[in-house]
Amino acid sequence: MRRSRAYLSQFSTNQLHLRNPWVVTFFAFSYPGFGNLLLHRYAKAFILILWEIFINNQAKVNLAIMYTMQGHFDTAKAVINERWFILYVGIYMYAIWDSYRSTIDLNKQYLLADREDALLFPIKMGTWDTNYLDKRVPWMALAWSVLIPGLGHLYVHKVISGLFIFGYTIAIVYYSHLPEAIHDTLIGDFEHSKQIINMQWCLYLPSIYTFIFYDAYVSAVEQNKLFEKEQSQFLRSNYREHGLQLSQLLKVDKMLVVATFDQSIYLELAITSIEQLGIPRNNLHAFPMDKWREPRKPFDSIHSADGFSMLDLAAILGTCFMLLGAIYGFELDWGPILWGIIGALFGIGLGIGIKFLMAKKSKFGIRNITSEVVLMIQCETTHWDSVKKILWENTALGISTVGETARIS
Structure with a gap:
């Protein structure tokens, strides 16, 4: 066989499967490097992600976006660093273009590999770890990702992504002073919460958070399908007489x-x-x-997954409304924390509702x-x-x- 659908290493499962190019492009737009991370192209993804945090902080892009959305245009002009901002634009556009192009190319590679019915190997053992194909609950991956970023990826044995995401997110949470701001918000001290939070760092989190739970969920779904393909190959080869x-x-x-x-x-x-x-x-x-x-079924489970994800639009709208909630919450009474959470819940709920109506209108029932x-x-x-x-x-x-x-x- 010329092509393989998946490769198991001790630390991750890298696989080809069909993806919506526009969903991957959106995540590259929301945070450069995330599109490549969805495609399991780790080297390129980590370079772009680390570049994003460096150049964005130097150019103060997040602060400029926040002040612009709030209508404080003079402040936005004053805060942005033009010398660094010019360098930001080219790499940002490349990340978007490359994610879209790569998704289309890899979709073609998947179709060819699937038609070849390439053999899959269900387990990889080594000194450091053991990786194996098995069924995992998609909603469990999502829940662990919401609780602590990176844990959902560890649950589906994407150790490379999980470790990077865990360390990266913890660093951003620390520099944004988010734990202190959450504490002040919970005790009702909204003004002090606004004063201590660093919005340049905090505005990374909406894109990161929604991407993490979406990627962990999709990874669990696709690994379940990969397990079924490998087991079907094994059964047909060993327990079926022609x-x-x-x-x-x-x-x-x-x-x-x-x-x-x-x-x-x-x-x-x-x-x-x-x-x-x-x-x-x-x-x-x-x-x-x-x-x-x-x-089709509107919700995936450990037993069945049809690829019609209810979470792609939910993740997109959750990112957008969480970002807007954090930006405008800085000027509202409850502060950016509560309004960011409200925006995320509203966007996710809206996305699931729209997808459910689309599924119902298209007569995709539950079977x-x-x-x-x-x-x-x-x-x-x-x-x-x-x-x-x-x-x-x-x-x-x-x-x-x-x-x-x-x-x-």
């Missing part, structure tokens, strides 16, 4: 057990446990089901997937109790028997 006839399964001297499973690691645990009973591999037949993608893999086992009647116990212990969705087996309770 030219198998139904009559071959219904042998008089054998019982046939049929079970259905969600795709998870429990399925492979069940298969290997059954093999340990002495049932040969050629008596086990696994049939991964091709999933019908329409109608529950009852099973993803059908497992058929030919065995002796003496094995029935052990096989049934193994299947139930490994989360089989349902079990049935055929022919002589129907008389066995």
Whole structure:
């Protein structure tokens, strides 16, 4: 195979999957380097992100944006440093252009790799860490990212991104005096909160925060899909006989057990446990089901993900309204902290609402997937109790028997 869909290292899972170029472009627009970070192009992303914080602080771009949005145009002109600002513009535009171009190119590479059905390797072990494909809950990745930036990425084993994001965000939070401002806001001392907070540093956070939870969520969704692709390849290669006839399964001297499973690691645990009973591999037949993608589900879960993300527009609008809330909150009674949170919640809620209405209008309904893999086992009647116990212990969705087996309770 010429192309690979994914590469597992000890510290990260780098994979190709379809992305919306405009979503990636928006994150590059909101913070140079984030578009490349979404694409797992870490070297370029870290260079642009570190350049952004250096040049933005030298040019005082964030303060100029804040005063401009508040209508204090003379103050905005006075605060900005023209010598550094000219250097800022070129790299900023490059980050936006490169993110859009790279997304389109990588989407083409993914389509070619997917058509080649390149082999995937589910585990990478090394001295420092072990990385493996498994299903993870997308909303759990989001929740950990909201609680502490970087933890969601560690949950999906994107250690490189998680470590960088954790250290980078903590530094920005420290220099912005955000913890003290939050404390003053919570006790109602809004004026002191405005006085101590450093808005040049604080205005980085809306873009960072919404990007972090979006990227962690999408990474969990796409890694779940990658796990399913790899497991389907394995089952088709090892537990599917070409030219198998139904009559071959219904042998008089054998019982046939049929079970259905969600795709998870429990399925492979069940298969290997059954093999340990002495049932040969050629008596086990696994049939991964091709999933019908329409109608789509508005929310992804650990069991299913169709790529129709409810969070892309929510992340975009959350970034915008959180930024506006922080800027205008500096001149309102409750201060930038509360208004930033209110703006973020409003933007996220608005984005999810719009996406939900779009899904409903497009007749993308909710469909529950009852099973993803059908497992058929030919065995002796003496094995029935052990096989049934193994299947139930490994989360089989349902079990049935055929022919002589129907008389066995």
